[in-house]
Amino acid sequence: MLHHQPEALGEIAELLSGLDLFVVSTTSATEAVRRIRQNPPHVIIAGHRPPGLDGVGFLEATIAHAPEALRIVLVNTPDEAVELDYRPAHAGTIMRFVARPSERSRLVALVAEGIKLLGLVEEQRALTRRTAIEYERLQRRGTLLDVVVKERTKELEESYEKLKAANRQALFGLAEAIEAKDPYTKGHCGRVAAYCLVLAREAGYPDDGLETLEFGAFLHDIGKIGIRDSVLLKPGPLDDNEWIHMREHPVKGYEIAKSIEMLKPIMSAVRNHHERWDGSGYPDKLKGHDIPLAARLVAIADAYDAMATERPYKAALPLEECEKILRKCAGNMYDPDLIEIFIQRKVGALYREDYEGLDPGYETAG
Numbered sequence: 001m002l003h004h005q006p007e008a009l010g011e012i013a014e015l016l017s018g019l020d021l022f023v024v025s026t027t028s029a030t031e032a033v034r035r036i037r038q039n040p041p042h043v044i045i046a047g048h049r050p051p052g053l054d055g056v057g058f059l060e061a062t063i064a065h066a067p068e069a070l071r072i073v074l075v076n077t078p079d080e081a082v083e084l085d086y087r088p089a090h091a092g093t094i095m096r097f098v099a100r101p102s103e104r105s106r107l108v109a110l111v112a113e114g115i116k117l118l119g120l121v122e123e124q125r126a127l128t129r130r131t132a133i134e135y136e137r138l139q140r141r142g143t144l145l146d147v148v149v150k151e152r153t154k155e156l157e158e159s160y161e162k163l164k165a166a167n168r169q170a171l172f173g174l175a176e177a178i179e180a181k182d183p184y185t186k187g188h189c190g191r192v193a194a195y196c197l198v199l200a201r202e203a204g205y206p207d208d209g210l211e212t213l214e215f216g217a218f219l220h221d222i223g224k225i226g227i228r229d230s231v232l233l234k235p236g237p238l239d240d241n242e243w244i245h246m247r248e249h250p251v252k253g254y255e256i257a258k259s260i261e262m263l264k265p266i267m268s269a270v271r272n273h274h275e276r277w278d279g280s281g282y283p284d285k286l287k288g289h290d291i292p293l294a295a296r297l298v299a300i301a302d303a304y305d306a307m308a309t310e311r312p313y314k315a316a317l318p319l320e321e322c323e324k325i326l327r328k329c330a331g332n333m334y335d336p337d338l339i340e341i342f343i344q345r346k347v348g349a350l351y352r353e354d355y356e357g358l359d360p361g362y363e364t365a366g
Helices: 006-019 029-038 055-061 078-085 106-140 146-179 188-202 207-218 222-226 240-246 249-258 261-272 293-308 319-329 336-344 347-351
Strands: 043-047 070-075 094-098
Touching: 006 106, 029 055, 043 055, 043 106, 055 070, 070 106, 106 146, 188 207, 188 293, 188 336, 188 347, 207 261, 207 293, 222 249, 249 261, 261 293, 293 319, 293 336, 293 347, 319 336, 319 347, 336 347
Parallel strands: 043 070, 070 094
Antiparallel strands: none
């Protein structure tokens, strides 16, 4: 951990010590690089206060010595983060954490989720290695009794299921960490996933694809981690240039998803949930059934939740008003068949406990 202020180093180190981590801190970039070269860490955190401390430049320099480490750059305010948004694209992935000194405790949650995800990636690699070794061993021992083969296979299947459950937990933890960047949309990702799953079942979506669809709906806005805080957290309407920047989040999310193996199946939901039925959407101007079904489902769930929940700049709309708007937009913005199913089956009543028309048999994926 590198920071130009000794008192900040002490505070952050004390916060992170609660995670049972071995924390090494320094105010010298040269000393930090030397230590990283000798013993590559899992997480590297750097302050950013140019010209004395270029946190992003330092983190880029550490990639050669610790390529798989989680990298976090600290800035105190959204205004300080704006300068970073105009720098040329950097190598590797660097997460930007904006918090005043009094809010640094939120860094613990982000580091905890990052450590968990890194551990799961290593578990996945270890499982792959064990599977390859077992497979080679079975090939060499062609006379191995069937019962032994079945036992080993069962062990591997159980290990895979455990890893799969842990991956799911880590992905949802990542979504919650990203969602925390904008407190006004708290719970949005989970509700979108729930609406999406109910609509998908009613539309005859394949059962074996529902879990992947849930991940895609839950992480559809993952690209907002790359949107400038001055735009994402702006309390009023966005101007034209800000809207152009905001509309980059599906592509930014796609770039993140394609770099992580277990996120690749959800790339269409992340990249194309802002496409429109008439081809006027973004980023690929897809039209009609050329838009992947997962993206069409997420688009409707996303739009409905935005209308049905209260935001700082608007009140929540009643269910009937939301349905009226969706029906009006069917055929130009959204898949008309899916809109009709959404309205007829009262999917939007899922989070409205006082609405008597909801089918009590609905369940969300757990």
